Amino acid sequence: MNVYIHVASGGFEHEVWELTRVFFPGWPVKVLDDVPAEGDNSGGKADGHKGLLIVVEYTCSDFEVVAKSYLKDGSGKVLFGSQRSQKLDESTRRSYLKQKREIKKVLCQCVYDVLSEFTGKHPHWGILTGVRPLKVVHHLMDDGLSDEEVLGVLKSEYYVRDDKASLLVETAKNQRDVIKSASADTVSLYIHIPFCTTRCLYCSFPSVVMDGCGGMVDAYIDSLVAELERVVSVLLQKGVVIQSLYMGGGTPTALAYPQLERLLSAVDLLLDGRHIDEYTVECGRPDTLDLDKLSLLKAFGVNRISINPQTMNQETLVRIGRRHTVEQVISRFHMARYIGFDCINMDVIVGLPGEGVPHMEKTMEAIAALQPDNLTVHTLAVKRASRLKESLDKYPLTSDDTAEKMLEVCQRWVKEMGLVPYYLYRQKYMVGNLENVGYTKPGKACIYNIQMMGEKQTIWAFGAGAVSKVYFAENDCIQRVPNVKDVKEYMERLDEMVQRKMRFIDDCKGGIENDL
Ligand code: SF4
Structure with missing residues (x-):
């Protein structure tokens, strides 16, 4: 019907x-x-x-x-x-x-x-259906409401379930200082590498599997470096301060060593010794990491990396199309610690096909043994562009009830690990209508994640499919400035991508209204 x-x-x-x-x-x-x-x-x-x-x-x-x-x-x-x-x-x-x-x-x-x-x-998120439920909380806090009053409003006016309301208030408090640190002069940068070694079952990103890409990766790095040079140099001339830089994807470390070195050194040259509070590179797949690449990242000032197992169950890794092993996750994590990385994030996903509560217990026990500084607990979202969406008959979804129990397992473990929630967002088509939550050891919250979701700071984004978000403080709103998604088209239309940004850098006068 x-x-x-x-x-x-x-x-x-x-x-x-x-x-x-x-x-x-x-x-x-x-x-x-x-x-x-x-x-x-x-x-x-x-x-x-x-x-x-x-x-x-x-x-x-x-x-x-x-x-x-x-x-x-x-x-x-x-x-x-x-x-x-x-x-x-x-x-x-x-x-x-x-x-x-x-x-x-x-x-x-x-x-x-x-x-x-x-x-x-009675859905547990009540009438909060947007991607960023924390915005409501910050608006209420900005209006001077106490934590208790915010909790009351969330429950009585937004119909949010008690535990979710408490999670929102705790998360908002843990990220508020970072959000407030954004000023008109500060920005964050995002650099997109749209390449991966294989395609995950649930992936909906326009990422390109590297096998058989030929010279496309080198040509892409050329364009990316050109876009960065033309835009970032102007930003720096205008006195803009870069608070955080995030290189994501895709899998940036899927690049060959010389390609990664070329990109990192181009960024280094542009920044010319300027201090950045946080420099993250997503390492994603542990099979793309070795001692040389990790040392390279460290040498170029990267101070936060992400090694993402998604699950610590080998049979699930095979099922979801990731080529790495559980042992590689553990060995690369120790390698990164040995190199000196003291801020490492790990991602896990609740509700992966074929998994239930015992799998989640096993994953979290193994993660806890590694003691990452950040842990991002995602809930599986079945996106239209994913292979998973096409093959739901083969991979039936975890029930809402089981997904919630799996999330409870994660919450118990993160408490034992001494982690606190610092950012949260929701997506369409999430199993059990749940949420994604980033947890952190105190003092190690990821600045970029908070600013990107908080939408109180301009994010300049580079590469195919990257979407810049220009913040207009006077109207408290953002305007999205997208690059085209297709890699070849991005390279062909590079001038246009640069001009789109320049229009805003030269003349930041307008904007669109922000969503709740
Ligand atoms: S690692 Fe991320 S971007 Fe790459 S295929 Fe998997 S989900 Fe997609």
């Missing part, structure tokens, strides 16, 4: 659509632009069959937001209805962005009411 949405007053369709999907995972959810005739839930000529229809409307005066929602069945009969209102305080009346946030909240409360009544579900 289909679920249709019609926002009679216009706007916020995406937010209502996102929330509806949480209640009806896997169901087709469609937005109707036109007002359906009484009793007609057919979705128009293009789609003849009937379904559930959610109608939402709102009004916003100077003093109050009022929203209503109705859930109708295929015959047009109203099954459930809800009405909510919210008085606007002085500061909200004066701020367009705050008003918009209030409208969205009240509207989503109404939708949540009727869908919760109909399905009997």
